[in-house]
Amino acid sequence: MKLPAVLKIVSFVSLALVGSCGPLGGNSGGNHRIVTVPGLSELGSRLFAASNAYRVRSGKGSLSRKGDLDRLAQQHSESMACRGKLDHAGASSRTDEIAVRHGVREKAENVMRWHLKAGRSPQSMLQQWIDSPAHRRNLLGPYAISGLGIAQDEHGNIWVTQIYAPVPGAGQHGPAPGHYW
Secondary structure (H helix, E strand, C coil), X not given: CCCCXXXXXXXXXXXXXXXXXXXXXXXXXXXXXXXXXXXXXXXXXXXXXXXXXXHHHCCCCCCEECHHHHHHHHHHHHHHHHHCCCCCCCHHHXXXXXXXXXXXXXXXXXXXXXXXHHCCXXXXXXXXXXXXXXXXXXXXXXXXXXXXEEEEXXXXXXXXXXXXXXXXXXCXXXXXXXXXX
16 A cells, blocks of 8 residues: 655654654664663663773773763664664764864774673673673773673664773874774
């Protein structure tokens, strides 16, 4: 059954306005929705705290959380959730923005897709990064500032991005070899 053009337009606009990740949401590909979940932001804060506790236990300094890095990480987590794809798309533009704001060219980025069926334990989520040599290297790298973003899609997938950068004004030489972006 063919819908009249007016109904197609109204349906498209309605979907875009209720938080879909379609064309008006600014993300290409995928057709997933980000859902608002009570406690998700707190889960992100607890994961950030668990990351810092792991760094301290490993002899590294705590990371200072920066709002602009949180915003970049949140945008990427939402983009992955919308597209249903775990990746580092747009990493170079995030690096450019960090260079402008903080005077650094080096950064690292860990991403994760976690499903609610696995629970909401920040320690279990962190363990996924610890068990991966490349992610663990980023987690324990020579960084001082960080941001974390977290989003959930309608299928129960939780998407996380954590961005790491050195002390502002340091690291003018570009990304270190072997960093997992």
